[in-house]
Amino acid sequence: MGQTLVYGVLNGALYGIIALGIALVFGVMRYLNLAQGSLIILGAYGILFLFHLGVDPFASMPLIAFLLFLLGGALFWASFSRLIALSEAGRIKNSLLISFGLMLLIDNLATLLWTGDERSITPAYSGLTFGIAGLRFPLIGCVGVLSALVIIVALHLFLARTYFGKSIMAVSQDHEAASLMGVNVNLTCLVSFAISVGLASIPSALIGLKSFSPTVGIQWFNKGVIVVMLSGIGNINGVFPAGLFLGIMEAISVYFFGAPYREVTGLVVFVLVMVLFPKGLFKRQEL
Amino acid sequence: MMLRVEHVDVRYGDLQVLWDVDLEVRQGEIVALVGSNGAGKSTLIRTIAGLVKPSGGTIHYGDALLNDKPPHTIAASGISMVPEGRRLFPKMTVLQNLEMGAFLRKARPQKETTLDWVYEIFPILRKRSHQPAGLLSGGEQQMLAIGRALMGRNDFLLLDELSLGLSPLLVKQIFDVLVTINKAGITLFIVEQNVPMTLKIANRAYILETGRIVGEGVARELMESEHVKAAYLGMA
Numbered sequence: 001m002g003q004t005l006v007y008g009v010l011n012g013a014l015y016g017i018i019a020l021g022i023a024l025v026f027g028v029m030r031y032l033n034l035a036q037g038s039l040i041i042l043g044a045y046g047i048l049f050l051f052h053l054g055v056d057p058f059a060s061m062p063l064i065a066f067l068l069f070l071l072g073g074a075l076f077w078a079s080f081s082r083l084i085a086l087s088e089a090g091r092i093k094n095s096l097l098i099s100f101g102l103m104l105l106i107d108n109l110a111t112l113l114w115t116g117d118e119r120s121i122t123p124a125y126s127g128l129t130f131g132i133a134g135l136r137f138p139l140i141g142c143v144g145v146l147s148a149l150v151i152i153v154a155l156h157l158f159l160a161r162t163y164f165g166k167s168i169m170a171v172s173q174d175h176e177a178a179s180l181m182g183v184n185v186n187l188t189c190l191v192s193f194a195i196s197v198g199l200a201s202i203p204s205a206l207i208g209l210k211s212f213s214p215t216v217g218i219q220w221f222n223k224g225v226i227v228v229m230l231s232g233i234g235n236i237n238g239v240f241p242a243g244l245f246l247g248i249m250e251a252i253s254v255y256f257f258g259a260p261y262r263e264v265t266g267l268v269v270f271v272l273v274m275v276l277f278p279k280g281l282f283k284r285q286e287l
Numbered sequence: 288m289m290l291r292v293e294h295v296d297v298r299y300g301d302l303q304v305l306w307d308v309d310l311e312v313r314q315g316e317i318v319a320l321v322g323s324n325g326a327g328k329s330t331l332i333r334t335i336a337g338l339v340k341p342s343g344g345t346i347h348y349g350d351a352l353l354n355d356k357p358p359h360t361i362a363a364s365g366i367s368m369v370p371e372g373r374r375l376f377p378k379m380t381v382l383q384n385l386e387m388g389a390f391l392r393k394a395r396p397q398k399e400t401t402l403d404w405v406y407e408i409f410p411i412l413r414k415r416s417h418q419p420a421g422l423l424s425g426g427e428q429q430m431l432a433i434g435r436a437l438m439g440r441n442d443f444l445l446l447d448e449l450s451l452g453l454s455p456l457l458v459k460q461i462f463d464v465l466v467t468i469n470k471a472g473i474t475l476f477i478v479e480q481n482v483p484m485t486l487k488i489a490n491r492a493y494i495l496e497t498g499r500i501v502g503e504g505v506a507r508e509l510m511e512s513e514h515v516k517a518a519y520l521g522m523a
Contacts, residue, residue, distance in 0.1 A: 177374035179358035182391040
């Protein structure tokens with residue numbers, strides 16, 4: 001049971017960090033970026049490519065993060081930026097359409113470039129584990145949790161302490177009022193979008209070290225979006241604990257019902273939470 | 288001349304709401320734009336702030352042409368706005384809202400001094416500084432909206448429908464504050480439905496009816512005019 005929980009926490013941290021990118025864009029702009037999963041997989045191919053050149057996957061993560069950041073900025077500039085003037089409902093619907101197309105484009109491009117075969121990044125340390133108190137901890141998973149925590153704390157500090165971060169929060173609450181304060185709303189949205197795509201680089205490495213193929217992005221996106229809903233929409237701070245919650249619930253279900261029921265349990269938990277706590281598990285009282 | 292609006296037309300799609308609007312605001316003045324509901328007052332003030340683009344005419348602030356500038360550039364060039372409905376950041380605390388007001392680069396170094404000044408004008412905001420803005424009363428929210436605009440350290444303030452939804456006592460209190468702010472050297476352009484209150488503190492006023500300026504003059508004299516008395520002051 002203890003060992004099951006370890007895996008639950010490790011998976012949950014991955015869900016949490018996937019959800020963070022989705023939550024940031026949805027919270028600030030009300031864009032639902034369906035292509036986030038595909039961008040994660042695209043990053044994984046980038047890390048794999050560098051790995052074949054002899055670069056360690058964790059070492060290449062910052063470079064991939066930067067490239068994804070630029071790609072995110074370019075995607076926003078080319079397509080998503082036009083939706084800002086729309087109503088909230090219009091932004092959700094149209095961003096779904098654009099990002100769905102983008103997802104098809106990236107998935108097919110990846111198939112074309114790298115075939116549909118399942119890939120995996122396999123550095124020498126990929127199978128290593130260490131033991132504490134009779135439990136086995138996979139090294140890669142633990143590094144993943146640590147990097148997720150570091151990024152979440154860094155993002156929180158950025159949003160809460162810097163002028164630019166505060167302007168992101170202001171735009172998310174009232175973009176017109178923010179513009180009257182002197183905030184360049186278009187630029188703020190572009191940078192938030194680029195950050196969220198850049199954040200995909202962490203799951204890129206973690207998923208890359210498991211296994212991936214061109215079309216699995218949407219499955220990871222699904223996990224992420226479930227975590228965003230569990231956390232409560234607009235609540236970025238609740239995303240990580242919500243990810244852990246989903247990971248642990250899945251792990252417990254594996255322990256009791258066996259692995260085939262893992263996905264089902266995750267979805268049942270999701271539906272139950274939505275019925276019992278429609279505003280999410282960690283949503284603070286709405287003002 | 289601080290603000291000069293010349294021959295401005297505004298349309299929303301096929302619907303024209305402002306026709307050939309001319310007005311000017313000189314440094315240090317309190318100028319009011321009065322008119323009934325739907326006359327286009329808010330549209331005009333939103334056009335000056337850059338939230339609505341004019342389809343014709345020019346808007347100058349000093350020597351700068353504002354027509355095509357986005358709102359954040361207009362804010363940086365010296366015009367702040369207290370929008371209709373306060374438009375606070377509801378999940379931020381009072382203090383965080385005020386800090387957002389000091390977002391402009393030139394306002395940042397003076398943030399602490401300006402904050403003290405705003406707290407001096409509205410002592411209640413100091414008491415509420417760590418409460419979320421969304422939990423304040425209507426009057427407190429309006430004070431915070433004014434305070435937030437003052438934090439930008441701009442010399443020109445656009446005020447849109449401050450009195451909406453406030454008790455007469457609070458309206459009086461807030462209009463007294465406007466006079467204080469004006470004495471500190473800030474030029475005010477006020478859009479209001481509360482005509483008597485506004486004409487009492489304004490130097491000059493314009494009357495907007497169905498999208499056109501139909502009258503202008505010294506505020507005190509306008510109060511005496513038969514048209515204003517009949518249409519806005521309820522004196523037949």
